[in-house]
Amino acid sequence: MLILILLITIAYLFLIGSFVYGFDKISDFKLTDTSPKTKFSVVIPFRNESKNLPQLLASVVALNYPKSLFEILFIDDESTDNSVDLIRTTLSNFDQLDVSVVPNTRTTKSPKKDAITTAIALAKYDWIVTTDADCELPKYWLDTFDNYSHTRQLNMLVAPVTFKAPDSFFQRFQLLDILSLQGATIGSFGIHKPFLCNGANLAYTKDFFYTVNGFEGNTKIASGDDIFLLEKAVKHDTSSVQYIKSSHSIVTTQAQPNFSTLKAQRVRWASKTSSYKNGFGKLTGFIVLLMNALLVCLPLLYVLQIISLKTLMYTFSIKLLIDFLLIFKTARFFNQEQYLASYLFSSLIYPFFSVYIAFASMFKGYKWKDRAYSK
Numbered sequence: 001m002l003i004l005i006l007l008i009t010i011a012y013l014f015l016i017g018s019f020v021y022g023f024d025k026i027s028d029f030k031l032t033d034t035s036p037k038t039k040f041s042v043v044i045p046f047r048n049e050s051k052n053l054p055q056l057l058a059s060v061v062a063l064n065y066p067k068s069l070f071e072i073l074f075i076d077d078e079s080t081d082n083s084v085d086l087i088r089t090t091l092s093n094f095d096q097l098d099v100s101v102v103p104n105t106r107t108t109k110s111p112k113k114d115a116i117t118t119a120i121a122l123a124k125y126d127w128i129v130t131t132d133a134d135c136e137l138p139k140y141w142l143d144t145f146d147n148y149s150h151t152r153q154l155n156m157l158v159a160p161v162t163f164k165a166p167d168s169f170f171q172r173f174q175l176l177d178i179l180s181l182q183g184a185t186i187g188s189f190g191i192h193k194p195f196l197c198n199g200a201n202l203a204y205t206k207d208f209f210y211t212v213n214g215f216e217g218n219t220k221i222a223s224g225d226d227i228f229l230l231e232k233a234v235k236h237d238t239s240s241v242q243y244i245k246s247s248h249s250i251v252t253t254q255a256q257p258n259f260s261t262l263k264a265q266r267v268r269w270a271s272k273t274s275s276y277k278n279g280f281g282k283l284t285g286f287i288v289l290l291m292n293a294l295l296v297c298l299p300l301l302y303v304l305q306i307i308s309l310k311t312l313m314y315t316f317s318i319k320l321l322i323d324f325l326l327i328f329k330t331a332r333f334f335n336q337e338q339y340l341a342s343y344l345f346s347s348l349i350y351p352f353f354s355v356y357i358a359f360a361s362m363f364k365g366y367k368w369k370d371r372a373y374s375k
Contacts, residue, residue: 077104176343267360292354
């Protein structure tokens, strides 16, 4: 038993340690004052987002980028609230904005992939930038994409996402979780093993999208419009997929309001892992699950006197410290270090939460945007 514990712990330590190393290998990108020239088609799928749209629309209006160089395609996925009217009313006073609101064309089991495919078919420009309706966009968002791509041959750009300032422990727990995911994302790019991205802040060329046949091969899975496309991009040309580590490109979104919606979100995320084709991504998920499952089992093993208290404490401490190092670096980049005070208590809860979500995703479907999805 001690050998098994040691092997799992060493594997986890090496994995997260490699992300810590890789994180520092991705340099912070400094925005320079250059003349913008790239044209973008910004794609925003939505369904019943009237509560979140005002903040998104305000950030759209505040974008610094020349209005003549981008369009915004809102794809309505059968909203039953006043989202469509809200978009049109709010943006009607901004004539310079090139905005379209079009209905989603459903052809698969994945509404969001259908929405993005619908938008790309209508897009005027080659660079597609995706985000979500519950997000806020930074002022120099498109400037950063433009600036970064000037001297690079790129097919895809992955950019940072975090949660808005939390006001409860439940929200801080989610923030620390997404910071760990962002740390792993940045770190994986740093060691040239990218396997994570977030569709709330993602850009790629239309030419690339059609070259790899878009979402073909993954349309039976409701989620994964970002991860599966990243897998195709990496397979197509790894060097043309890069991460923009810039504070000017950070998109913020909302934490889930309650445990029910958090569970649904995490089960939705976890449900697609069995379909990953990226070997490193599968290995990472397996090692992380093993480590969390080990921490769930260790207290019982101690009670049964199979292991000593020293073994339990050493194992937990190793995970606690290596995770903190990665999350600290990530929180510093996002300027969210003040929320690390909740890290210790969150780290005690997280293994149980993680294992619960993993098992729930294996046996249960989930409900998202008022729609039920089976396993």
